[in-house]
Amino acid sequence: MLPTSAASNGSAVQSTVPVLASLNLAETLQFYTQHLGFAPLLQLDNYLILQRDGCELHFWPCNDRHIAENTSCYVRGDTAVLHADFAARGLQIAPPVVQPWGMKEMFVIDPHGNLLKFGEPA
Template identity: 60%
Template sequence: MTIQIQTTIPVLASMNLDESVAFYTERLGFIRAGQYDDYAMVMRDGAEIHFWLCSDRMIAENTSCYVRVASAQKLYEEFVEKGLAVDAPATRPWGMKELYVIDPHGNLLKFGERA
């Protein structure tokens, strides 16, 4: 019998958990799932992203997270409506239509769908 991996949850660096939670809830449509002194969690549509309190911005600036989505274009439109300044999704050579968002601490989020 093999053990099935059910899901993965990225844990991103945050210089300020309140700022991270605010950005992800106000701009990206997540909901706050929990917050502690040095750890926070947000959720949207069954996906989770966690944050750990970090004092080294270089860690966040060298981290990325890939999120599969049904429509990068619709997500882009939603984010723009919420005041986020991002470039429109683009189709990449590897066959994915992707929308890139950099959070306030430098983490790169790639929202992608098959092109």
């Protein structure tokens, strides 16, 4: 039997939440708040949760840069608005590009190597 909250909206899966590696949680917090407009939901010595516009990202401390450099997540959103916002916050980022698979996309690589792709249907 489904839990009441899942059964009430007719969907068992509510959302997905990426859990990304951070080589330094304080640096992660600074980058995501300063350049990407996220706000902290939870800050612990060993875990960080950030959110923006209903998007939630979790971070765990990791000492292996190789893990972060081989991790990515896809965030759906208005790429033109996000690009303008990120640029206004001082992030140098290429503008969104329409890809052959029909998505308008741009990407950000955080200071620890995590790849964030932002996209929307073209």
